[in-house]
Amino acid sequence: MKHDKKKVEIKCASNMPDMTASLGSMASNKTASWRNLRPEIDESKCIKCFICWKFCPDAAIDFINENTPPKINYDYCKGCGICATECPTKCIEMVEE
Amino acid sequence: MEKVILGNHAVSYGALVSRVQTIAAYPITPQTLIVERLSEMVADGDLDAIFTKVESEHSALASTIGSSSVGARAFTATSSQGLALMHEMIHWAAGARLPIVLANVNRAMAPGWNIWTDQNDSLSCRDTGWMQVYCQNNQEVLDSIIMGYKVSEQVLLPTMVSLDAFVLSHTAENVDIPDIKLVDKYLPPYKLKIKMDVDDPHSFGALSSPENYMEFRYKMQEAMYKAEDIIIKEGKEFERIFGRKYGMVEEYRTEGAEIILVVSATIASTARASIDSLRAKGIKIGLLRIRVFRPFPVKDVARVLLNKKKAIVIDRNISYGKSGIFFDEIKGAFYNIEGEKPKIFGYIAGLGGRDVTPEAIFDMVNDAMRKDKPEKDIIWSGVKL
Numbered sequence A: 001m002k003h004d005k006k007k008v009e010i011k012c013a014s015n016m017p018d019m020t021a022s023l024g025s026m027a028s029n030k031t032a033s034w035r036n037l038r039p040e041i042d043e044s045k046c047i048k049c050f051i052c053w054k055f056c057p058d059a060a061i062d063f064i065n066e067n068t069p070p071k072i073n074y075d076y077c078k079g080c081g082i083c084a085t086e087c088p089t090k091c092i093e094m095v096e097e
Numbered sequence B: 001m002e003k004v005i006l007g008n009h010a011v012s013y014g015a016l017v018s019r020v021q022t023i024a025a026y027p028i029t030p031q032t033l034i035v036e037r038l039s040e041m042v043a044d045g046d047l048d049a050i051f052t053k054v055e056s057e058h059s060a061l062a063s064t065i066g067s068s069s070v071g072a073r074a075f076t077a078t079s080s081q082g083l084a085l086m087h088e089m090i091h092w093a094a095g096a097r098l099p100i101v102l103a104n105v106n107r108a109m110a111p112g113w114n115i116w117t118d119q120n121d122s123l124s125c126r127d128t129g130w131m132q133v134y135c136q137n138n139q140e141v142l143d144s145i146i147m148g149y150k151v152s153e154q155v156l157l158p159t160m161v162s163l164d165a166f167v168l169s170h171t172a173e174n175v176d177i178p179d180i181k182l183v184d185k186y187l188p189p190y191k192l193k194i195k196m197d198v199d200d201p202h203s204f205g206a207l208s209s210p211e212n213y214m215e216f217r218y219k220m221q222e223a224m225y226k227a228e229d230i231i232i233k234e235g236k237e238f239e240r241i242f243g244r245k246y247g248m249v250e251e252y253r254t255e256g257a258e259i260i261l262v263v264s265a266t267i268a269s270t271a272r273a274s275i276d277s278l279r280a281k282g283i284k285i286g287l288l289r290i291r292v293f294r295p296f297p298v299k300d301v302a303r304v305l306l307n308k309k310k311a312i313v314i315d316r317n318i319s320y321g322k323s324g325i326f327f328d329e330i331k332g333a334f335y336n337i338e339g340e341k342p343k344i345f346g347y348i349a350g351l352g353g354r355d356v357t358p359e360a361i362f363d364m365v366n367d368a369m370r371k372d373k374p375e376k377d378i379i380w381s382g383v384k385l
Helices: A051-055 A081-085 B007-017 B031-045 B057-068 B080-087 B087-095 B138-157 B180-186 B212-242 B267-280 B299-306 B327-333 B358-372
Strands: A037-041 A092-097 B002-006 B022-025 B048-053 B074-078 B101-106 B131-134 B157-164 B172-176 B249-252 B260-265 B285-290 B292-294 B310-315 B343-348
Touching: A037 B212, A051 A081, A081 A092, A081 B172, B002 B007, B002 B260, B007 B031, B007 B057, B007 B101, B007 B138, B007 B157, B007 B180, B022 B031, B022 B057, B031 B074, B048 B249, B057 B074, B057 B080, B057 B087, B057 B327, B074 B080, B080 B087, B080 B101, B080 B299, B101 B138, B131 B138, B131 B172, B131 B212, B138 B157, B138 B172, B138 B180, B138 B212, B212 B292, B249 B267, B249 B299, B260 B358, B267 B285, B267 B358, B285 B299, B299 B327, B310 B358, B327 B343, B343 B358
Parallel strands: B022 B048, B022 B074, B074 B101, B101 B157, B131 B157, B260 B285, B260 B310, B310 B343
Antiparallel strands: A037 A092, B002 B172, B131 B292, B249 B285
């Protein structure tokens, strides 16, 4: 799993890429402040199927490795609850903030 | 190879010899024949491309944006209501700087429901960052698809190639389909510098803040400036290889002319014949056909129209509350340019596929010749009052 780590340094138009790619703008723009319900994974029940990671529409669940339960990134998770609904062992609970 | 083909199939063959790699297809009259023929080319193994049937035009362009983003030469086609449904993605394709070529069959917008030709569908995309080409015959349609990729892939802006509904789309003409090996020489394989690639990941379409959004827009405009030079350069290169010449505009009998008729698309063919008749009567009139509408050919328009007495612009479109759109663009193009400006007469004609006949053109020319200057910005041609 590779991550995009090439934040583009923008000083003026001439050194910018044409495309709005790799701006790195979301690193500082944390978008989870409107979350009402927070998903919490009970790691003891997690079978590491990574279905939650596949289903997260905002890529806010991080894959660490095959033997480690995935980790929810609370800087970007909006609390939609898709992960909790899809989890086959029901080990994700939606907790009020 | 010379073949008698419909304008729609000229588009299909243009895509074939350009070796497009993806086609997203959703049917709409009068465009359907374009993707239908392409589906046969793919099924028969003549074209090595992924043909995707989608559930709407919005998805057709979204899918095309996806395949262009991974570096494929991507194609789609639509018309009228379909182009309107694509509109969100039309902005996206240009803003993402993807060299997509889209064929649009110019068809009037509903209601009243109408499948015949006018230009309000594509001209509603004027301010999106797409280059726009308006074709006058089936040969130009085919050639413009090839040149569209050649120019788009250099400036990273998409190209919309427009052809008139039925007048071209469903009319058979003699078309030279160039040898694909010759096209390969003109149009090398497409290589996108920054693309979606799992081995070299980038984020795409992320937040662009007030600190950098304007710079991206500035760069789109710079690309449009550059596009004008490249369209001219590639038009000459196209002529060298294929023997057919294309530029931003086309002039006909403008030498010694005092009046210039300005038209676009298929009205040009009728207008050329009309110019011949008028010249035979001793009227000093010539023709300027606007081929490329975006980038707008300001220099050519000024060169041809300055120091002429009158210009007569025929618009098969209308910007409600203002005037014909080409008329408005031409008038605006002059404002800061030094020189004697002609009186510009703007006629609205041929909306919803009404024929613009030689008689209609003679009426417009006679009307403009009778008057010293236009009384208003819109003069309706042939409306039953």
